[in-house]
Amino acid sequence: MQELAVLAASAMATQRRFTAVADNIANANTDGYRKIDVQFKEIISRPNGHSTASYVEDRGLVVDFSGGSLRRTGNPMDVALGSEGFFAVQTEGGDIRYTRRGAFVVNSEGELTTPQGLPVLDNANAPIQIPQNSGVLAIARDGTISTREGQIAQIGVFTFSKEDQNQLLREGDGTFTATQGGANVAESPMIMQGFVESSNVNAVKEMTDMQMVSKAYQRSLTLMRGIEQIEQRAIRTLGETQ
């Protein structure tokens, strides 16, 4: 029965959508998290030439790179990006990851790192060294780090073209890797010291999505049961007329 297959495809796609909604809600309080949306596509099947069936399949997940609201923390080591772009951090393996999360610390070697210990990079992809005897750090709008003694380094901010940004691969911990195209040094970044960027998950939207997804799922399954009952009745009725 093609109807059942169509409905099963719909239920499965809806289930995948629900997982994405659950992931967004779980990360509603994760600083720098970017929410995900599921895109669906239609697959047309013509099994016997004239009748057609339209199946649904989830085509892909898109990361929504719109900005989250900025939350004041007062911590001089917290920086938020008020403009487009990403901070760059380096993994143990030397790979460069991009992130919107600007909660940094200085490690025991005096390097500016994420709380997980990944070094933060400057515009030339080099780690940033903070001298031991520097007092409280001042971070300017363009990422320039300075102390009373003068300028130390500049936090790198990178942007991608729209197409390249959609190709960023999520690596967890709010980080992404570039899969195509290169990162460009941001022209006029706006860095806010003492702020962190919240998750861009909108709780109201996720809750309404969840209700919609759940209803769609239940509708598909109820229809499947209906079709099954029609079949049963058809078999019974046809059997009696013989």
Add this chain to the structure above:
Amino acid sequence: MMQALRIAATGMHAQQLNVDVLSNNIANLNTTGFKQSNPAFQDLVYNTIKGVGAITSAAGTIAPTGVQIGYGVGIGSVYKIMEQGTLNNTGNDLDIAVSGRGFLKITMPDGTTSYTRDGSLSVNADGDVVTKEGYSIDPAINIPTGATDITITGTGIVSAKVDNTVTELGTITLSMFVNEAGLENIGDNKYLETIASGTPADVNPGESGSGTITQGFLEASNVDAIESITRLITAQRAYELNSRVISTADEMLSTLSQIS
């Protein structure tokens, strides 16, 4: 479906920890020299179902987006925010506050060293300058009996009037850590040096980027009540949202079990 249940469970766990950390901050709203903790959440690794940039035809077209489902949220770290607290006047000669970076060094009863921002000092029976627990500060400073008018300068020099002459009794130094957030908390406003914090450099107050000492003041907790309460409300709502995901997943599963 089951994945959504597990994801929502990670969300509830994370928010529970968030509430724990925030309530500890709020409880220490009036603790001298207390530094608030901050939980850092991280979205968990992704299960790539269909890779970004997968080739979708022989002509070499590529998928503009992939399918990557996450595993929810985890706790990355809980770290201290070493922001300066406000200084409150106490009028007590032996209350000192550090204005800027640096920690006071304390000799623990077992001979080990700990560090603190809490400068509520006093003098014990032997005349030693000690913390409120009675642990002496390092370098040790002794105030002779009969000394009056104890003065502590911004650069940490302690002097007092002994037999009507002003005598210098010692200097309070500050310990500077490269990574203050990496210090280990042992309670009582005290911290221990760790591999992450690095070895401290002992400097005179006001030198090498360290803060200065203010006599007669104590550093208040750096917990912002309003910020903490708003974060607590957000955490509670996020917890509720995650529990709604679980009940919705449950509803969907029960519909599934009814179709056959």
